[in-house]
């Protein structure tokens with residue numbers, strides 16, 4: 707089994723709980739309450755900025771020059787997408803400002819930034835992989851299961867179900883497999899742990915948006 711196949715087996719139960727969660731089923735049906743989507747969007751805007759910074763840092767730390775370039779581009783892209791959110795989605799969905807990072811988002815971005823800065827670069831690459839891979843799978847899942855015509859959230863679905871995003875996802879998976887090939891067993895296990903942790907944080911991110919969890 708490749709490292710990525712092993713990693714996906716480890717998160718399969720988390721992935722199954724994600725696609726069953728009300729945030730996802732209602733997004734798919736187009737009946738997710740606006741307030742919950744607005745909460746998600748503001749948090750995702752903050753998330754993407756910091757995710758972009760973490761990716762650029764991983765790029766700076768990557769040993770292979772092509773991996774460095776790939777991660778720097780991923781980082782740039784995350785921030786470009788953040789700008790697009792600000793420019794269009796914020797207006798479309800009546801969001802005035804981003805606001806503070808609420809607990810789930812705060813936890814996730816700081817986990818990614820500290821892992822990118824202080825852990826082995828292989829572990830950092832594995833920690834950011836769910837952000838690519840789970841979104842791709844969830845985007846495809848919603849796209850194939852949707853029935854609603856005129857879903858207000860269609861553009862969001864199309865972004866993550868689209869081929870442009872798929873290319874980045876394949877590249878990120880390939881990179882993790884390559885570094886895992888020459889890593890020690892201990893390092894491969896730590897990479898899996900990071901992949902599982904970030905997947906749990908993806909679950910939390912959606913769940914907290916659905917429940918509108920804010921700082922006390």
Ligand SMILES: Cc1ncc(CO)c(N)n1
Nearest residue numbers: 750753754837838841911
């Ligand atoms: C929380 C989260 N994870 C992953 C992505 C996809 O890059 C996103 N936009 N938001």
